[in-house]
Amino acid sequence: MIKARGKTQDGRDIIILGLSRENVNKLLEDQPIWVDTEAMGIPGGMHIAILGGETEEAIHADLSKHLKLPQPGDPGFHREH
Numbered sequence: 030m031i032k033a034r035g036k037t038q039d040g041r042d043i044i045i046l047g048l049s050r051e052n053v054n055k056l057l058e059d060q061p062i063w064v065d066t067e068a069m070g071i072p073g074g075m076h077i078a079i080l081g082g083e084t085e086e087a088i089h090a091d092l093s094k095h096l097k098l099p100q101p102g103d104p105g106f107h108r109e110h
Contacts, residue, residue: 030062034069044069046079055079087106 031047052062056079082088090099092098099106
């Protein structure tokens with residue numbers, strides 16, 4: 030996986046995560062990828078979890094077993110297609 034940070038042409042911060050086919054296969058086998066932003070030189074100690082699944086609903090259901098997540102309709106819940 031490629032991990033990088035930089036600036037967009039208009040000066041905003043950007044985090045870049047590039048996934049290989051092997052990474053995507055692992056995601057679809059329920060093996061999440063964890064990124065530590067501090068290791069990328071970004072202060073604050075935030076973790077990024079990259080997940081995969083057959084549907085957004087399946088990913089949400091699996092995560093809900095382990096984490097307190099916002100539900101559809103809650104503030105903070107967002108899904109892109």
